Amino acid sequence: MAIVELHQLTKSYKNNRGISDISFSIEEGEIFGFIGPNGAGKSTTIRTLLNLIFPTSGSAAIFGKDIVKHSKEIRQDVGYLPSEVHYYDDMKVIDLLTYSGRFHRNFNTVRMKELADGLDLDLSRKIEDLSFGNRKKVGIVQALLHQPRLIILDEPTGGLDPLMQHYFFDLLHEEQKRGATIFFSSHILSEVQKMCERVAIIKEGKLVQVESIESLTKNKVKNVTLIFKVGEPLHIELEGVIQQEIKSNEMRLLYSGNIQELLSKLNGLPLHDVLIEEPTLEETFMHYYEK
Ligand code: ADP
Numbered sequence: 001m002a003i004v005e006l007h008q009l010t011k012s013y014k015n016n017r018g019i020s021d022i023s024f025s026i027e028e029g030e031i032f033g034f035i036g037p038n039g040a041g042k043s044t045t046i047r048t049l050l051n052l053i054f055p056t057s058g059s060a061a062i063f064g065k066d067i068v069k070h071s072k073e074i075r076q077d078v079g080y081l082p083s084e085v086h087y088y089d090d091m092k093v094i095d096l097l098t099y100s101g102r103f104h105r106n107f108n109t110v111r112m113k114e115l116a117d118g119l120d121l122d123l124s125r126k127i128e129d130l131s132f133g134n135r136k137k138v139g140i141v142q143a144l145l146h147q148p149r150l151i152i153l154d155e156p157t158g159g160l161d162p163l164m165q166h167y168f169f170d171l172l173h174e175e176q177k178r179g180a181t182i183f184f185s186s187h188i189l190s191e192v193q194k195m196c197e198r199v200a201i202i203k204e205g206k207l208v209q210v211e212s213i214e215s216l217t218k219n220k221v222k223n224v225t226l227i228f229k230v231g232e233p234l235h236i237e238l239e240g241v242i243q244q245e246i247k248s249n250e251m252r253l254l255y256s257g258n259i260q261e262l263l264s265k266l267n268g269l270p271l272h273d274v275l276i277e278e279p280t281l282e283e284t285f286m287h288y289y290e291k
Contacts, residue, residue: 001064002030003150003181003245004049008058011048019057024200024210026183029204031176033196034185041205046154050080062150079148082156083185085139089128093138094103096127097145104146115141133159140168144175150176152183153258154270157191175258182206213266215277224262225275232270238262254279 004026006189011018019041026032032040047053049060051071054171061069062074076253087096093116101107116123121137130138138158151172157165172195185226186192192199201208221242228249240257249272255262266274 002026002029002061003030004032004060004062005064006045006049006058006060006181008056009045009048009060011044011053012056017041018056019048019202019205022207023058024204024207026181028115028181029176029179029180030198031172031184031196032226033192034200034202035187035192036202036208037187040187040202042187042202043154045202046152046183046185050075050078050152068265074244077149079143079146079151081139081143081153081156083158085135087127087135087138089126089238091106091127093121093125093127093130094123096138097123098143100142101145103213104148106146106148108147111147112141112145115171116146118171119164128225133161133164136160140171147178148180150181150255152182152185154185155187157186157188163193163223213219216250220259221254222259223257223275223277223278223279224255226253226266227273227275228268229270229272231232236265236269238265239280258277 002025004024007023012020020039022045034045036042044053048055049062049067051067051074054068063077065074067074082223091099097112098109101112110264113123115138117138119137121134121141125134127135127138135192140156143153143213155167155169160168172184176182184192184195193216196213199211199216199274200210226234226236228251230249231251234246234249235252236251236253236262238253238255240255241253242256243254245252
């Protein structure tokens with residue numbers, strides 16, 4: 001069953017693009033990634049789904065219910081972690097979490113304490129005394145304490161140190177085992193690759209592609225930098241070069257061809273050095289546009 005369904009969802013701001021014509025769906029139990037550079041429209045999509053802002057046109061449903069007509073009901077079973085968390089500073093963490101937890105029928109103080117313990121979050125501290133990372137942890141507990149059926153995470157890992165990130169990812173896998181569906185937005189390709197089964201790629205307010213991680217990683221695009229010996233001609237004949245750039249004695253290629261073929265071609269060239277790397281997110285996007 002589709003837990004989230006978007007039909008040509010569009011949100012225009014007065015002077016800004018927002019999102020246009022976004023359609024995709026998320027199946028029950030999936031960890032679904034939503035990836036795109038900053039300003040692509042991820043938060044706009046999420047905030048529209050949560051009915052924090054109204055769609056300009058198109059529609060969407062969560063649990064089969066219209067996001068505008070049934071937003072209150074939907075929110076009961078949704079856990080949301082915003083990209084930036086703002087709280088009343090002079091509250092204690094435990095008071096804030098108890099207050100917001102009470103709005104949900106499944107609120108459970110044992111689960112709240114368990115989550116705080118796991119994240120190493122001191123519930124007795126005042127919000128104003130917390131670091132950015134600790135505020136993020138408050139947001140995580142708040143998003144998970146009522147065992148929601150759908151968890152929506154907007155850039156969740158910012159501010160978490162690597163150890164906490166690891167713990168957080170384990171936590172999400174546990175939630176998935178419990179049956180939760182997870183919508184995970186990020187501009188960091190590697191973490192989406194690690195966590196998600198499928199991803200929707202968004203750029204400049206438009207959906208570029210919806211694809212499984214498996215087929216994403218099958219397209220093994222590489223960045224290849226060839227440093228030629230000074231005075232040698234910069235030339236390579238190779239199939240699978242998507243893009244080529246030359247600067248003094250350096251040639252940069254975006255390459256999607258066979259790696260053996262690349263290596264054997266390199267063998268015959270007057271090279272000083274070679275670098276083969278994963279492309280950045282933007283370069284991966286370019287690859288999608290070319291297809
Ligand atoms: P992302 O979450 O992917 O970084 P956003 O959804 O925040 O992207 O932004 C998408 C586009 O909508 C950007 O061009 C941004 O400037 C614009 N935008 C976002 N929020 C507002 C707003 N409240 N008013 C006007 N424009 C906005």
